[in-house]
Amino acid sequence: MVMNGRILELATRRKTVRKFDEKEIKIEDVLYCIKAAKEAPSGMNAQPWKFLLVSNPELKREIREICEKGERKFHEKVKGPLRGWLKEKRITWEKRFLEEAPYLLLVFSHKKARYFIQSTWLMIGYFLLALEEKGLATVTYTPPNLDEIRCYLNVPTDYRLEAILPIGHSADEKEKEKRKSLEEIVYLEEWGSKLGEPGKLGKLI
Amino acid sequence: MVMNGRILELATRRKTVRKFDEKEIKIEDVLYCIKAAKEAPSGMNAQPWKFLLVSNPELKREIREICEKGERKFHEKVKGPLRGWLKEKRITWEKRFLEEAPYLLLVFSHKKARYFIQSTWLMIGYFLLALEEKGLATVTYTPPNLDEIRCYLNVPTDYRLEAILPIGHSADEKEKEKRKSLEEIVYLEEWGSKLGEPGKLGKLI
Numbered sequence: 001m002v003m004n005g006r007i008l009e010l011a012t013r014r015k016t017v018r019k020f021d022e023k024e025i026k027i028e029d030v031l032y033c034i035k036a037a038k039e040a041p042s043g044m045n046a047q048p049w050k051f052l053l054v055s056n057p058e059l060k061r062e063i064r065e066i067c068e069k070g071e072r073k074f075h076e077k078v079k080g081p082l083r084g085w086l087k088e089k090r091i092t093w094e095k096r097f098l099e100e101a102p103y104l105l106l107v108f109s110h111k112k113a114r115y116f117i118q119s120t121w122l123m124i125g126y127f128l129l130a131l132e133e134k135g136l137a138t139v140t141y142t143p144p145n146l147d148e149i150r151c152y153l154n155v156p157t158d159y160r161l162e163a164i165l166p167i168g169h170s171a172d173e174k175e176k177e178k179r180k181s182l183e184e185i186v187y188l189e190e191w192g193s194k195l196g197e198p199g200k201l202g203k204l205i
Numbered sequence: 206m207v208m209n210g211r212i213l214e215l216a217t218r219r220k221t222v223r224k225f226d227e228k229e230i231k232i233e234d235v236l237y238c239i240k241a242a243k244e245a246p247s248g249m250n251a252q253p254w255k256f257l258l259v260s261n262p263e264l265k266r267e268i269r270e271i272c273e274k275g276e277r278k279f280h281e282k283v284k285g286p287l288r289g290w291l292k293e294k295r296i297t298w299e300k301r302f303l304e305e306a307p308y309l310l311l312v313f314s315h316k317k318a319r320y321f322i323q324s325t326w327l328m329i330g331y332f333l334l335a336l337e338e339k340g341l342a343t344v345t346y347t348p349p350n351l352d353e354i355r356c357y358l359n360v361p362t363d364y365r366l367e368a369i370l371p372i373g374h375s376a377d378e379k380e381k382e383k384r385k386s387l388e389e390i391v392y393l394e395e396w397g398s399k400l401g402e403p404g405k406l407g408k409l410i
Contacts, residue, residue, distance in 0.1 A: 005237060006211055007335040011244035031400075032210060034391060038384055039216035040330060041345060044290050045382040051391045059394065082319065085249050114287065115347065118326040118367070122345070125245060125330015130212040140246060140327070142320065155396050162323070177250040179243050186239060186256045189264065191360050195236075 010132045015176035017137035018091075020101040020168035027053075029134040030103055030167055037127035043115030049123055050159060052106040057099070063106075063164070064098035066152055070145030071095060097139065101166030105138075108150075108159040120162050127165070137170035215337045220381035222342035223296075225306040225373035232258075234339040235308055235372055242332035248320030254328055255364060257311040262304070268311075268369070269303035271357055275350030276300060302344065306371030310343075313355075313364040325367050332370070342375035 034051055042048060054060055071093035078086065086092075098104060109120040124140060131138055143149060146161040155161070186195050239256055247253060259265060276298035283291065291297075303309060314325040329345060336343055348354060351366040360366070388401040 005241075005335070005338055007215075007331070007338045008237060008241040008244075010212070011241040011331055011335070014244065016246045031387060031391070032213060035387060036210075036213040036216040038387070038390060039213075039219065041221050041333070041382075043347075044287065047385050047390070049390060052396060053391060053393050056394050082249065117322055118347075121323040121326040122330040122333070125327040126212070126216055126334060128246070128327070129331060129334060130210070130216070133210055133212045142248075142323075153396055180252050182236060182240060182243070185243060185252070185254060186236070186258060188258050189261050191257060191358055
């Protein structure tokens, strides 16, 4: 089965990055990615998204401080599997990437649009592949105190901060997290009936 | 400003399609798109998605009937701007595409994963670009009676039906819906401060 193609190549190569080097990036490249992302479909074609692009070092520091304040509270109370996962991945309340990345792209959604969360995150999917094409990296960072950041930035209450995407060149040596196989996630005709079963499409995958 | 690139090209070309021709499509192409989509990031790398791929005509008819039952109720009570939009776009309770498309891809999310909706829709963003690369079309159809369909298909209650993607070759002559300009959606450094303003990046966009 021929599986090659540009999108698969970009999607496979792309990994989440939490460390950035100081090398400047071109704002044109970021705008290219937004230009591609804004072509995404959305409920009622509402395009319920706004972008705030930040490179000012003082503003990045302020945003980092507010996020880290929220993160400290969150990390104190977090329990269960998430606590273990954070420890294993060595993810702490510290969010250096919010200052280290040359750009922060704050993505807001308009809460009055139908399917505003779904539409905005679908659009972020486009954005991530465009970034990868440009050789740029990010993490879809979701701070625990979204509304505090929205307030600080004087963003109207109709908008919800969906994510902060730090954008830059990767300095993160961590490998990409493993993905499940097709067999684990695709059923044919019937829930539970897997691709790899005899008589099915085992040879295709 | 050089804006060309493969992702922008695919994203710009891609439009939502609600009419399909009867031409068969290769299941390998659908699997290619899932293979690309499952590379998407997700909260805690939970990969909270499952796919049910349906080509059986009787099953497609049943799914269509259940959806249309929900749609009739929905269309009877819908009001406000959405009612006007549906009328303008000539979108009715009828969902022929659920039978006409050679494949239906039902996308489920696992409700116990953190950010399950966000992660699943980001992944759908990847999927749509991969489909476009393969020359295939879809609409991210969200039935009003998600849970009824889940029940009918014997899908466990931990899963939520996020969308049904009919997949096939486009027979839809409608033009792509217009998108907003970069200037309308991107702010620089400060909410409300637009790209196109004097001294800003007007020449870049």
